Amino acid sequence: MIRLARAWLFLAVAAALAAGCGGKKRPPAVATAPPPSSAPSGRSQPTEVPPPVETGPDVRAVDTEAARGEDFTVSNPETGEGGPLEDIRFEYDSANLTDHARSILEKHALWLQNHRPAKVLVEGHCDERGTVEYNLALGEKRARAARDYLASLGVSTDRLRTVSYGKERPLDAASNEAAWAANRRDHFAVSR
Amino acid sequence: MIQEGVQRFAIPDCGPRKGDEASREVCRAVTQVLRADLQFENLFKFVPQSLMSAIPPMDPENPNFADWKGIGASVLVITRAQVTGGEATVEVRVHFVDTGQSMLAKRYSGPADNPRVFAHQASDDVMTLTQYRGVARTKIAFVSDRDRVPGRATKEIYIMDYDGYNPRRVTVNRSLNILPNWSPDGRSLAYVSYRRGNPDVFVASIYEGRSADLTGDKGGAAFAPAISPDGKRIAYASSRAGNMDIWVANIDGSSPRRLTSTGALDTAPTWSPTGQEIAFTSGRSGSPQIYVMDTEGLNVRRLTNVGSWNDAPAWNPSKQFGEIAYTARLENRTFDIAVVDIATRQVRQLTQGRGSCEYPSWAPSGRHLTFACGRGGKWQIAVADRLGQTITMLPAGPGKNEQPDWGP
Numbered sequence: 001m002i003r004l005a006r007a008w009l010f011l012a013v014a015a016a017l018a019a020g021c022g023g024k025k026r027p028p029a030v031a032t033a034p035p036p037s038s039a040p041s042g043r044s045q046p047t048e049v050p051p052p053v054e055t056g057p058d059v060r061a062v063d064t065e066a067a068r069g070e071d072f073t074v075s076n077p078e079t080g081e082g083g084p085l086e087d088i089r090f091e092y093d094s095a096n097l098t099d100h101a102r103s104i105l106e107k108h109a110l111w112l113q114n115h116r117p118a119k120v121l122v123e124g125h126c127d128e129r130g131t132v133e134y135n136l137a138l139g140e141k142r143a144r145a146a147r148d149y150l151a152s153l154g155v156s157t158d159r160l161r162t163v164s165y166g167k168e169r170p171l172d173a174a175s176n177e178a179a180w181a182a183n184r185r186d187h188f189a190v191s192r
Numbered sequence: 193m194i195q196e197g198v199q200r201f202a203i204p205d206c207g208p209r210k211g212d213e214a215s216r217e218v219c220r221a222v223t224q225v226l227r228a229d230l231q232f233e234n235l236f237k238f239v240p241q242s243l244m245s246a247i248p249p250m251d252p253e254n255p256n257f258a259d260w261k262g263i264g265a266s267v268l269v270i271t272r273a274q275v276t277g278g279e280a281t282v283e284v285r286v287h288f289v290d291t292g293q294s295m296l297a298k299r300y301s302g303p304a305d306n307p308r309v310f311a312h313q314a315s316d317d318v319m320t321l322t323q324y325r326g327v328a329r330t331k332i333a334f335v336s337d338r339d340r341v342p343g344r345a346t347k348e349i350y351i352m353d354y355d356g357y358n359p360r361r362v363t364v365n366r367s368l369n370i371l372p373n374w375s376p377d378g379r380s381l382a383y384v385s386y387r388r389g390n391p392d393v394f395v396a397s398i399y400e401g402r403s404a405d406l407t408g409d410k411g412g413a414a415f416a417p418a419i420s421p422d423g424k425r426i427a428y429a430s431s432r433a434g435n436m437d438i439w440v441a442n443i444d445g446s447s448p449r450r451l452t453s454t455g456a457l458d459t460a461p462t463w464s465p466t467g468q469e470i471a472f473t474s475g476r477s478g479s480p481q482i483y484v485m486d487t488e489g490l491n492v493r494r495l496t497n498v499g500s501w502n503d504a505p506a507w508n509p510s511k512q513f514g515e516i517a518y519t520a521r522l523e524n525r526t527f528d529i530a531v532v533d534i535a536t537r538q539v540r541q542l543t544q545g546r547g548s549c550e551y552p553s554w555a556p557s558g559r560h561l562t563f564a565c566g567r568g569g570k571w572q573i574a575v576a577d578r579l580g581q582t583i584t585m586l587p588a589g590p591g592k593n594e595q596p597d598w599g600p
């Protein structure tokens with residue numbers, strides 16, 4: 001039933017969008033009959049009759065369904081600030097937990113023991129150096145490193161999820177060592 | 193047949209058939225864009241405008257070819273246009289100057305509000321006189337945060353003309369949408385969306401406004417989609433089996449198969465022009481390097497052996513050029529675009545001193561490529577010939593613009 005309702009909503013939104021775009025939709029330029037040959041000499045070739053250009057609608061927006069999975073409301077995804085659990089940081093191009101990161105995670109494990117049934121989304125983030133793809137993989141590894149350590153400290157894996165944002169959501173958009181250090185992090189978004 | 197590098201084009205100003213401002217405006221745009229399109233093809237020489245302005249006004253129906261021969265032109269492109277009631281009609285004629293022979297004569301009509309489209313079509317028609325497919329009507333998909341939702345750091349997928357004009361938004365889900373990849377027929381885009389909270393691969397039929405989830409709800413991340421040259425299969429990186437590996441599935445997401453299974457991070461698959469091999473990035477040697485394997489995951493071999501970080505390969509889709517563009521980290525620790533010749537392993541570096549450059553993607557003809565350059569929050573999209581002799585930053589509009597994918 002919910003799925004049906006969503007389908008109707010989707011159709012309604014799509015129809016509204018289509019109606020909104022209707023006035024702007026234009027057929028592409030179409031080649032019509034060729035002009036008369038203008039070659040002055042006797043060597044003129046017959047001008048070709050061009051095929052009609054493929055007609056089709058302009059691109060319409062896809063994905064009218066609103067984003068889901070945004071129910072971890074404690075943190076501000078723009079800045080990564082807020083939330084009871086401090087970020088942990090990583091060395092350049094590394095997903096290894098530093099001693100300092102481990103000590104922070106130990107506090108997080110304690111906090112989670114005292115705050116059942118709060119759940120945590122571990123977000124792995126990277127600095128801007130390296131490709132989009134590589135950093136998505138690295139961010140995933142960073143998130144899993146923290147998840148696995150929390151699990152080893154007794155936190156149920158049912159309460160832990162991971163996601164990698166790679167370098168797509170930096171804490172600091174600047175391009176220097178301090179920004180990079182701040183961006184190489186796991187952020188812990190808590191939902192209760 | 194027009195031979196490359198030999199012909200010297202004269203493209204004089206378009207002649208409006210009527211004196212009204214609308215006709216003159218269409219004429220100006222057609223001349224300017226057609227010149228830019230044909231210059232971008234990087235196959236011809238051009239008579240400079242200063243020489244063309246010395247030619248006395250000509251009768252477009254009956255040009256005096258001797259005049260044009262006198263200034264060194266070998267191909268004359270005559271354009272005319274008029275606008276009637278919002279409808280533009282544009283004529284393009286191409287002559288060999290030596291003989292006066294008419295090589296091409298076409299008339300285009302359509303709405304007058306985007307005259308660039310006439311020039312793009314005319315340029316591609318001129319290119320049918322060569323052995324190459326024209327680039328002027330191709331599109332580039334890209335990622336931008338220009339419509340970001342405050343406080344949510346969203347990115348959406350857009351498409352634009354190859355020259356950076358006419359950007360149009362494709363996704364509207366106000367989540368993070370990245371890594372677009374065109375289907376070979378130009379009607380669909382694979383991309384990665386976080387709309388479910390996790391990176392998953394979707395395929396959007398951009399002309400129907402539909403999208404399908406290929407990898408969702410199976411755990412782990414899935415990203416870096418690459419549609420095969422025949423459009424029937426899709427490769428991507430996924431961690432659903434625990435480690436980040438290369439997977440291949442049918443284009444509808446069915447029958448996913450894992451092709452790599454080392455403990456290292458394997459990402460960024462790209463198909464060979466035949467669809468029989470896949471290049472990808474792997475950290476199995478300790479640093480990211482580019483490897484090639486067949487589509488069964490067998491016959492894996494390392495391709496790059498220069499430099500400590502070689503990543504995100506893009507296989508030139510033309511069988512004429514056996515080469516792969518990729519992102520390389522150089523001595524000064526910035527990232528730049530490089531191309532490796534598969535047979536000789538020779539590397540040529542395309543970019544330098546533009547911040548970092550990454551995400552190369554080839555035009556369908558393999559004669560040009562696009563990539564993004566920048567640092568911090570400022571990234572813009574560039575296009576270049578395959579040797580990197582001319583690199584042009586596109587007027588891609590507001591926001592951080594990145595991850596270009598050059599489509600049909």
